[in-house]
Amino acid sequence: MSPGMRPQGRGRLMDNPRTRVFILLAPVVTFFVVFNTIPTLWLLGLSFYNHSLTSGMPPEFIGFKNFVAIFNGKNSIWFDLSRTFTFVICGVTFQTLLGAALGFLFWGSKNMPGRRIALTLLFAPMVLTPVATGTFFRFIYDPTFGVLNYIARDGFGMAPIDFLGNPKIAFWAVLAVDSWMWTPFMTLMTLAALGSVPKAELEAAEIDRVPYLRRLSLVIWHHGKFIMMLGILLRTIDSFKTLDLIIPMTKGGPGQSTRLVALELNKQSFESFNMGWSSAYAVLLLLISIAMTSVFIYVLNLRRRKEAEE
């Protein structure tokens, strides 16, 4: 084939409905099968085996014993799950409320001098390396050398607080850092949501002297709710996955007070190398995340269905 013929040949392949779908999807499907489908099947299989990389014994089929151990063992999954969901619910609620409030505050500041720099400073926590943030916050929280204790002691005359060493406080101290990192994300989502409200409708509402609260529910919420819901869902998912922020701060301790599901799985699989048990644990997390994905898709489709009706 002469070089000049090539574009035409490729073009012809793209004109056939079957081949063009195949060509466009082939890369993504290849990636997906190699890095996801095969490993997931591997994981499912392994969850029925007793397989420890440190014992040197060949894997042994034990049926559902791994799952039974996870639910009934000394460190039952229920404790980790309830701690994780407390973390998710408290964190996401706080971040959404504060983030949305800040979003509304920043909404009317189009003419602010240095707005772009101010927003960059505000968004900076969320692009910081979580490992570095966690490590440095251990210093900020330090009972002897930390800034926070200095403020508490000299400013308010309080006794030194061991933020990360006290099992009652550690969980909330970690949650505070998580909120500091991710409140700006909810502000970003709020700004995006408010940006999707058509200006014409807002002006119309203003001319008609619609009271502010009704304007909020009728115009702003109507247009912005889709993006807000997306933001809350993304934050819920990421919060459920929290790992590398906590490891450098507490490693899940003191005791088990900051041990979320991701930390426990990380410890069992890559420190103790209990591969069978960890696979079963991962399968359970997979089921939970499939349930969360379904909620996500349901919300997205609500919008699509509504558009079809309109």
Place this chain on the structure above:
Amino acid sequence: MTRLRATLYYGILWLISLCFFAPIGWIVLSSFKTQNEILAMPPKLLFSPTFDNYRALFANDGIFKQIANSVFLSLGAVIVAVVVSFLAAFCFSRFKPRGTDFLMFLLLSIRMLPGPAVILPVFLMYVAFGWKDSHLWLLLFYAMFSIPFSVWILKGFLDGVSTRYDETGLVNGGSWMHIIFKVVLPQVRPGLIAAFIFNLIFVWNEYLFNFIIGGVNTQNIPYALMVGTYSDGGLNWTFISAMTSIYMVLPIVFIFIFQKYLLVGMTFGTVRGEV
């Protein structure tokens, strides 16, 4: 009066931004202090800055390699991911093959799983095939992990581009290749940039995957920080503050330059103009 109110309003906004930035500012300040000044009580706000920490940082040979790894992995993975995702998203948006919804669902579910659960079977597979500690395979895994979010963002933007453009192009004798890359691609640029930035920042800051399926060769900075290679197990605060200050420059520059695309990107294509 209104002038005063505006000043007050802007002042409050600036104050909020600075409050959020304060801990980061503290990290940057600390990077110019000596070890004694960092640990001083009461904390020192005024001191004579020293560049010794940065000098010590770059005296390590490993640092340059780790930064190079960070750059190579994040850029490479995200470029591969955005190209692959764009093709797939175009297909999902225009031709709607059977099983589109199911595939989109599967893609998203990867993104929902906690890191260790994703990497555990991949780790076993990489060990079995001898793919561990290889730049190429780590890059491909990162690309896979960046695909779902990119497909979702791009599909939203592509759905917003009217199919009339495609039809006009076809009627005028353009091939599909021409339509995809010359007609449609330029119109979803905000989506492409948003997908690029979000995934780049993710891979840039990622530690677990690099730690588990990478190794000494592919080590990036978060990995080095976590295992405390040079930082005495994470207690050498001068090292950590200098390292962090250097490492956060790129993402912060990115969110400054591409700020409007971040906002537009998070609307998943529902807004085409300025936010």
